[in-house]
Amino acid sequence: MKANILSELEPLGHSIPDLEILTDQSSAKFRTFAERWSDIDRKTPAAILLPTTEEQIQKVVQWASETTVPFVAKSGGHSTWSTIDETGVIVDLSNYSGIEVDVEAHTATLKGSIVAKQVAVALAEHGLFTALGNGNPVGAIPYFLGGGASVVTSITGYGSDQILSARMIDANGTLVEVTETKEPDLLYALRGAGQFFGVETELTVKTYPFAKLGNEEGLIWTGIFMFPVHRADEVCSSMQVLMDDSSQATAGLLMLMAPPPARNPMIAVAARYTGNPDDAQNAYKALYDLKPVFAKGAAIPLHCVADGRDAFNAHGGFKDFGVVGLPRFDKAAFLEVVEVWKDLITNCPDAIDTSFNFQWDSRLAKAPGFESANSLHDIRFWLNNFIWYRDPTSRERVDAANKKSIEIMRGPDETEYVDFVNGTRSGPIELRFRNEHRLAKLRALKKKWDPRGVFTRELID
Ligand SMILES: Cc1cc2nc3c(=O)[nH]c(=O)nc-3n(C[C@H](O)[C@H](O)[C@H](O)COP(=O)(O)OP(=O)(O)OC[C@H]3O[C@@H](n4cnc5c(N)ncnc54)[C@H](O)[C@@H]3O)c2cc1C
Missing domain, CATH: 3.30.465.10 (Uridine Diphospho-n-acetylenolpyruvylglucosamine Reductase; domain 3)
Structure with missing residues (x-):
C-alpha cells in the first residue's frame, strides 16, 4: 500500500x-x-x-x-x-500557524496549528482572554471545534461558543467561508462537531477584556489542598457542599493522586476561583478548616493557569483520558472509585502517575444564545481521569480500572450519560451530540458536506 x-x-x-x-x-x-x-x-x-x-x-x-x-x-x-x-x-499543519488580534472588535483570528498557550499569551498582551483549555500545547483550532471545556466556561461559555467564523477546506478541496450569513448551518456544525466537516485553516473567535474575570489584572486564583487518602470521606463531604454553592465561583478537580517524591496516595483539591482573588480564602474556608497537610494558593495570570504540566503535556508515553459528564457529585460512588484507584496503583505500579479525578464548576456554562452542535451546556460535573502508564502490557488493567470507575460514577440511569467530544470518539454518538433533532441536523449536514467520510465516518455510520 x-x-x-x-x-x-x-x-x-x-x-x-x-x-x-x-x-x-x-x-x-x-x-x-x-x-x-x-x-x-x-x-x-x-x-x-x-x-x-x-x-x-x-x-x-x-x-x-x-x-x-x-x-x-x-x-x-x-x-x-x-x-x-x-x-x-x-x-x-505545524509549519502554518499564526494569530491576528483585533483589539477594537474583541476578536482573534487563529491560523493552522497555533496552540492554546500561544493564543493565551498573544491575547494577554492586549489585556484580553478567551475560553481556552488546560493543555498549553493542544491545537487551539481543534480544541474550539470539539466543544472546548475551559477554565472560564461559566464566564464565557464553551470554546465552541466563541467561534464567529471560519475558513474551511471541504471534502472536495474547496475553500469555504463559513459565517453567520454565508453558511449558518455549517457554522452550527463547526461549533462542537467541526473536526468532522473539513480542515479549518482559520477560526475567528470572540475575546474578552480582563475585567470580565472580576479583576483588571487578568488574574485567576488557583490553589492546591492535599490530604492523605484515608481522609477521603470528610474531604468529599465538604466538597459536596462547596461544589453546589453557586454563590461562590469555585471550580477545579478533586484528585486521587500519588505525587513524587513520596508517592503516598493522596486526595487533593486543585482549586480555582474567579473574581476578586482576595475572596478565594473565604470560598475555600471549608477546606482550610479541614487542616490539609499542605495548602497553597495564589492569584496568577490567566494565561499561566495551565503551566507546570510539561511532562504530562509532552508527546510520547502511554497516556489517555477517561472523561464523562455527570449530573451530580455522588459521594458514595466517588468513595468506591477511591478503592478502584488504590487497587490500580498498588497492583500496577507503573501506572502510579494515573490520577482519577472529579471535575466541578459551581456555575453552569454561560448560555451562548444560539443553538449549535455543542450539547454540554447543562453539565458542570465530570469524571476526568488522567491515565498514564509506562509498561504497554498494563493497558488491560488500566483500561479495566478506568471503565469500572466510569460505571460506578454513572450509575444505572442511562438517560443521564454524557460523553465529551474533545475526550473520546468511542461510545454511542448520541452521548456526544445529545437530542435527536441535533443529531439529525448534524447527520444531514455531514451528508451534504462530506458524504464520502473524508473527515471520518462519524455522523455517517
Ligand atoms: C494535555 C491535554 C489537555 C487537554 N485539555 C483540554 C481542555 O482543557 N479542554 C478541552 O476541551 N479539551 C482538552 N483536551 C483535548 C483536546 O482539546 C483535543 O484532544 C483536541 O482535539 C486536540 O487537538 P490537537 O490539535 O492537539 O490534536 P490533533 O490530534 O492534531 O487534532 C485533533 C483532531 O482534530 C483534527 N484536526 C487537526 N487540525 C485540524 C484543523 N485545522 N481543522 C480540522 N480538524 C483538524 C485532527 O485530525 C484530529 O482529529 C486536552 C488534551 C490533552 C492531551
Missing part, C-alpha cells in the same frame, strides 16, 4: 515543488513529526506532508480527495484518535 501512495505523491510533489513530504520512516525528522501525545495505538503513516500556506493545504486536500488517499490533519497532535497507518498520510 505504501508504494501506491508514494507513486500517488509524485504528481503532488510536481504541482507544489516546495511542499515538504517526509517518506523515510527511519529518519529522525520523520520520527519527530510522527510523535503524538499518546503512544497508545500510535501508527506510522506512509508519509507526512508539511504545507506552509493555506493554498498548499487546499491543494493537498484536493489531491487527497481526487486520489482517495486517506489522511488526517494534525495541529497539536494531542488527540488520541487521529493516528493513521501506512494506508494513509498525515497533513501536518
Whole structure:
C-alpha cells in the first residue's frame, strides 16, 4: 500500500515543488513529526506532508480527495484518535500557524496549528482572554471545534461558543467561508462537531477584556489542598457542599493522586476561583478548616493557569483520558472509585502517575444564545481521569480500572450519560451530540458536506 501512495505523491510533489513530504520512516525528522501525545495505538503513516500556506493545504486536500488517499490533519497532535497507518498520510499543519488580534472588535483570528498557550499569551498582551483549555500545547483550532471545556466556561461559555467564523477546506478541496450569513448551518456544525466537516485553516473567535474575570489584572486564583487518602470521606463531604454553592465561583478537580517524591496516595483539591482573588480564602474556608497537610494558593495570570504540566503535556508515553459528564457529585460512588484507584496503583505500579479525578464548576456554562452542535451546556460535573502508564502490557488493567470507575460514577440511569467530544470518539454518538433533532441536523449536514467520510465516518455510520 505504501508504494501506491508514494507513486500517488509524485504528481503532488510536481504541482507544489516546495511542499515538504517526509517518506523515510527511519529518519529522525520523520520520527519527530510522527510523535503524538499518546503512544497508545500510535501508527506510522506512509508519509507526512508539511504545507506552509493555506493554498498548499487546499491543494493537498484536493489531491487527497481526487486520489482517495486517506489522511488526517494534525495541529497539536494531542488527540488520541487521529493516528493513521501506512494506508494513509498525515497533513501536518505545524509549519502554518499564526494569530491576528483585533483589539477594537474583541476578536482573534487563529491560523493552522497555533496552540492554546500561544493564543493565551498573544491575547494577554492586549489585556484580553478567551475560553481556552488546560493543555498549553493542544491545537487551539481543534480544541474550539470539539466543544472546548475551559477554565472560564461559566464566564464565557464553551470554546465552541466563541467561534464567529471560519475558513474551511471541504471534502472536495474547496475553500469555504463559513459565517453567520454565508453558511449558518455549517457554522452550527463547526461549533462542537467541526473536526468532522473539513480542515479549518482559520477560526475567528470572540475575546474578552480582563475585567470580565472580576479583576483588571487578568488574574485567576488557583490553589492546591492535599490530604492523605484515608481522609477521603470528610474531604468529599465538604466538597459536596462547596461544589453546589453557586454563590461562590469555585471550580477545579478533586484528585486521587500519588505525587513524587513520596508517592503516598493522596486526595487533593486543585482549586480555582474567579473574581476578586482576595475572596478565594473565604470560598475555600471549608477546606482550610479541614487542616490539609499542605495548602497553597495564589492569584496568577490567566494565561499561566495551565503551566507546570510539561511532562504530562509532552508527546510520547502511554497516556489517555477517561472523561464523562455527570449530573451530580455522588459521594458514595466517588468513595468506591477511591478503592478502584488504590487497587490500580498498588497492583500496577507503573501506572502510579494515573490520577482519577472529579471535575466541578459551581456555575453552569454561560448560555451562548444560539443553538449549535455543542450539547454540554447543562453539565458542570465530570469524571476526568488522567491515565498514564509506562509498561504497554498494563493497558488491560488500566483500561479495566478506568471503565469500572466510569460505571460506578454513572450509575444505572442511562438517560443521564454524557460523553465529551474533545475526550473520546468511542461510545454511542448520541452521548456526544445529545437530542435527536441535533443529531439529525448534524447527520444531514455531514451528508451534504462530506458524504464520502473524508473527515471520518462519524455522523455517517
Ligand atoms: C494535555 C491535554 C489537555 C487537554 N485539555 C483540554 C481542555 O482543557 N479542554 C478541552 O476541551 N479539551 C482538552 N483536551 C483535548 C483536546 O482539546 C483535543 O484532544 C483536541 O482535539 C486536540 O487537538 P490537537 O490539535 O492537539 O490534536 P490533533 O490530534 O492534531 O487534532 C485533533 C483532531 O482534530 C483534527 N484536526 C487537526 N487540525 C485540524 C484543523 N485545522 N481543522 C480540522 N480538524 C483538524 C485532527 O485530525 C484530529 O482529529 C486536552 C488534551 C490533552 C492531551
